[in-house]
Amino acid sequence: MIGIHNLYKSFNQGKANQINAINGISLNVNAEEFLVIVGSNGSGKSTLLDLIAGSILPEKGKIEIDCLDVTNYHDYKRSEWIARVFQNPFSGTASQLSILDNFRLAAIRTQPKRLSIGINLSFKNKVKEKISLLGMGLENKIEQPIGSLSGGQRQALTLLMSIMDDCKVLLLDEPTAALDPRSSALIMQTADLLIKNFKLTAVLITHNLKDAFNYGNRIILMNEGQIMKDFDANQKKALSQTDLYNWFA
Amino acid sequence: MDFYLTAILQGFCFSGIALGIFISMKIFNIPDITTDGSYTLGAVFTAIVLMHHISTFIALPLVIIVGALSGALTGFIHTKLKINALLAGILVMYSLYSVNLTLMGRSNLPLINVPGIFNVLNLSNNANLNSFFILFTFVVLIALIIGFLLKTDFGIAMRATGDSETMIRSLGVNTDRMKIIGLALANSLTALSGYLVSQYQGFTDINMGIGIVIVGLGSVIIAETFINFFNITSVWLSLGLVLLGAVIFQLVLAITLDLGVDANLLKLVTAVFVLVVIIIPRLKFNSLTKF
Numbered sequence: 001m002i003g004i005h006n007l008y009k010s011f012n013q014g015k016a017n018q019i020n021a022i023n024g025i026s027l028n029v030n031a032e033e034f035l036v037i038v039g040s041n042g043s044g045k046s047t048l049l050d051l052i053a054g055s056i057l058p059e060k061g062k063i064e065i066d067c068l069d070v071t072n073y074h075d076y077k078r079s080e081w082i083a084r085v086f087q088n089p090f091s092g093t094a095s096q097l098s099i100l101d102n103f104r105l106a107a108i109r110t111q112p113k114r115l116s117i118g119i120n121l122s123f124k125n126k127v128k129e130k131i132s133l134l135g136m137g138l139e140n141k142i143e144q145p146i147g148s149l150s151g152g153q154r155q156a157l158t159l160l161m162s163i164m165d166d167c168k169v170l171l172l173d174e175p176t177a178a179l180d181p182r183s184s185a186l187i188m189q190t191a192d193l194l195i196k197n198f199k200l201t202a203v204l205i206t207h208n209l210k211d212a213f214n215y216g217n218r219i220i221l222m223n224e225g226q227i228m229k230d231f232d233a234n235q236k237k238a239l240s241q242t243d244l245y246n247w248f249a
Numbered sequence: 250m251d252f253y254l255t256a257i258l259q260g261f262c263f264s265g266i267a268l269g270i271f272i273s274m275k276i277f278n279i280p281d282i283t284t285d286g287s288y289t290l291g292a293v294f295t296a297i298v299l300m301h302h303i304s305t306f307i308a309l310p311l312v313i314i315v316g317a318l319s320g321a322l323t324g325f326i327h328t329k330l331k332i333n334a335l336l337a338g339i340l341v342m343y344s345l346y347s348v349n350l351t352l353m354g355r356s357n358l359p360l361i362n363v364p365g366i367f368n369v370l371n372l373s374n375n376a377n378l379n380s381f382f383i384l385f386t387f388v389v390l391i392a393l394i395i396g397f398l399l400k401t402d403f404g405i406a407m408r409a410t411g412d413s414e415t416m417i418r419s420l421g422v423n424t425d426r427m428k429i430i431g432l433a434l435a436n437s438l439t440a441l442s443g444y445l446v447s448q449y450q451g452f453t454d455i456n457m458g459i460g461i462v463i464v465g466l467g468s469v470i471i472a473e474t475f476i477n478f479f480n481i482t483s484v485w486l487s488l489g490l491v492l493l494g495a496v497i498f499q500l501v502l503a504i505t506l507d508l509g510v511d512a513n514l515l516k517l518v519t520a521v522f523v524l525v526v527i528i529i530p531r532l533k534f535n536s537l538t539k540f
Binding site for chain 1: 397400402403408412415417423
């Protein structure tokens with residue numbers, strides 16, 4: 001589903017403080033694979049995710065989605081395949097807009113935003129129905145600005161927003177980093193459920209080794225912009241949580 | 250009384266600027282001061298068209314187009330050339346001064362004995378009432394158009410662009426393009442004010458736009474005070490308050506003049522008034538949190 005070939009990305013190129021964030025990474029993520037990426041700060045995980053999403057473009061190398069070369073596509077063009085959940089709940093939702101407006105935009109992620117009113121009664125009911133799946137009681141608050149909700153609620157809604165329109169790839173950039181343990185667990189469970197039910201290809205970046213252990217069917221360890229370890233489903237099953245901790249020792 | 254009616258009519262004339270600033274400042278979060286130039290540009294095009302004895306109804310779409318172009322230019326400089334929005338606006342506004350002066354050929358064009366919109370349309374025998382009806386129709390029409398626009402899928406995407414750029418890009422919107430369209434829209438509304446004012450006051454002057462951005466800012470800030478105080482989320486109500494803000498702003502100026510304040514001090518008074526409107530809600534908030 002995602003093909004990455006010999007990818008390079010550096011920041012502050014040619015200056016004294018040049019950082020080679022991604023150093024020649026090649027990686028294939030198969031359809032319906034749930035890939036977990038771990039690595040210390042500055043290992044290039046987030047840069048890799050940004051490169052896949054298209055919010056930054058690489059210097060060298062090629063990125064394919066669904067066998068199509070998207071290397072030079074910007075993020076707003078790659079949204080045709082990709083939905084994202086960000087580390088910061090504020091990045092994934094528009095605070096001043098109502099829950100309903102946010103969901104409307106998510107529902108037309110892959111489509112042009114037309115000069116016609118798309119929010120009608122049937123759409124409202126559809127949103128209410130989807131939101132009630134979360135069991136947070138938010139379905140009665142869809143006219144409220146999404147900024148009035150807690151971080152956990154916003155992340156849960158962002159997750160749900162990703163499947164409002166056709167979605168092939170789900171990118172999760174430390175989605176629980178800003179949340180308390182209970183909300184974190186709920187977000188991860190919801191994500192896992194959505195990925196399975198909607199047969200999504202997913203990439204999760206996390207610092208939480210417990211999540212890395214519990215979720216996903218492939219795990220990668222990154223360091224200095226390169227892939228150090230790559231374990232497939234069976235190898236990952238054989239791993240113990242202690243093994244994961246030892247990777248960082 | 251006529252004095253205050255004139256103030257209200259002026260407020261109506263400035264509704265375009267008010268909505269334009271609302272769009273650029275509140276919706277897109279961009280401090281755009283192309284306004285001073287695009288407002289005069291609208292008035293200049295109106296004057297030139299009318300002086301050639303061409304219908305005011307041809308001037309109208311023309312003014313909207315040139316206003317949009319000037320805003321799009323600011324948007325282009327800001328997004329594509331990566332120049333700070335404020336500077337981009339200043340550059341365009343500054344160069345528009347020369348453009349306007351060149352187009353006019355001199356610094357003032359009187360519009361006497363030309364078929365302006367207030368002469369062509371006769372809705373009442375009373376000149377003031379006639380102006381009132383015409384301007385009121387304009388205000389209602391642009392409010393309806395902008396209100397509808399903001400309710401559409403495109404409009405929601407516009408509102409999200411100023412709110413969370415990362416989010417809206419990940420949902421498939423080219424934010425650069427959206428900002429250019431937004432600034433074009435804002436400045437076409439501003440130019441529309443130039444169109445109305447030049448015909449209402451009967452002349453176009455090269456200096457009529459200097460500092461006019463504060464009229465829009467003042468209107469939006471008055472509206473914002475209400476919006477925050479009553480916790481308003483409705484798009485329609487917000488638009489209504491912005492338009493009301495434009496009228497209140499002119500009324501306050503009229504009252505100041507009526508109180509005998511020297512007209513030379515008007516700009517100073519205006520600035521102080523805007524400052525006070527911004528500060529009042531904060532004072533109240535602070536004193537509330539103290540207890």
